[in-house]
Amino acid sequence: MAKKKYQKRNSTARQVRTAVIVVAVIVAVWWFIGHAKELGFKRVESGAPASNVDVEALMEVNAPEGLRQQIVAYEGYTASFNADLRIPNYVVYELTRFETQGAEPRHDKFMCDTDVEGCPTTDDYKGSGYDRGHMAPAADMKWSKKAMQESFFLTNICPQNHSLNSGGWKRLEEKVRLWADRDSAVIVVSGPIVQGHINRLESGVAVPTGFFKVLLAPFATPKRIHLQERRRTKGD
Numbered sequence: 098m099a100k101k102k103y104q105k106r107n108s109t110a111r112q113v114r115t116a117v118i119v120v121a122v123i124v125a126v127w128w129f130i131g132h133a134k135e136l137g138f139k140r141v142e143s144g145a146p147a148s149n150v151d152v153e154a155l156m157e158v159n160a161p162e163g164l165r166q167q168i169v170a171y172e173g174y175t176a177s178f179n180a181d182l183r184i185p186n187y188v189v190y191e192l193t194r195f196e197t198q199g200a201e202p203r204h205d206k207f208m209c210d211t212d213v214e215g216c217p218t219t220d221d222y223k224g225s226g227y228d229r230g231h232m233a234p235a236a237d238m239k240w241s242k243k244a245m246q247e248s249f250f251l252t253n254i255c256p257q258n259h260s261l262n263s264g265g266w267k268r269l270e271e272k273v274r275l276w277a278d279r280d281s282a283v284i285v286v287s288g289p290i291v292q293g294h295i296n297r298l299e300s301g302v303a304v305p306t307g308f309f310k311v312l313l314a315p316f317a318t319p320k321r322i323h324l325q326e327r328r329r330t331k332g333d
Contacts, residue, residue: 150315155284156189169213169252173244174233176252177288180215182295182303184255187288188232192277199239210250217251221300230257230308232287234270255289256304269310280314280321287311 158177160166166177166186174190207229209218222229232253238244247253257266277283289305296304314321 152191152284152315155313155315156191158187158189158286160186167213169210171244171247171250172241173238173248174253178213178216178252182291183215183217183301184303184305185232185252185288187286188253189284189286190233191282191284192237192273193282194278196237196240197274197278201239201242201245203235204246204249207249207251207254210252213252217300217302221298221302222256225256225298227256227298227304228259228262229254230262230266236270237274256298256302266308273312276312276314280317282316284313284315285310
């Protein structure tokens, strides 16, 4: 688990980009609901007092058998990286109220994690027409210089339509920080949806058909799961 400081485009690509970039939180919600048991996402019963919340257990995600993954624990998040797709299966982390108040400046230097098999390089995204979209956003890592830097590892990145990355996805990330401040802390599971025929960049990096983000507020009363729907519209 991620350490916490309190303890711790070719034509095909162009077609995909313009045709189906639904900010697939709604799709993800249904995907997560359908796979929650399969993935083994654990939760604390809603009646349990906050003092009994086991945050580490809540951040455990048991991937379906046969899913290729390498688990990589960084300072601020844990990534399940898929060497076949060359993108993360998911990332998971806790964001606390204290962490939302961090002042570490944005790092803005994408990096290959050479210790992770299949991790892309920055050249793998050049000329693709896609943004390098964070699954664990840099703005959630302002509490630590190391956490900020590690959020730019390409193990945390997926090809993302620019209008999504700078529009609906960004606004959803901002809401997550507001919810973390309101509820003391939230646990975030975020990642891509890859369905059907897999489109890829020329470098072999898979292009998701959508993205999911599931939020659990274990210290809220009553405990909350935040589900956000966002559809792509013109200019978004």
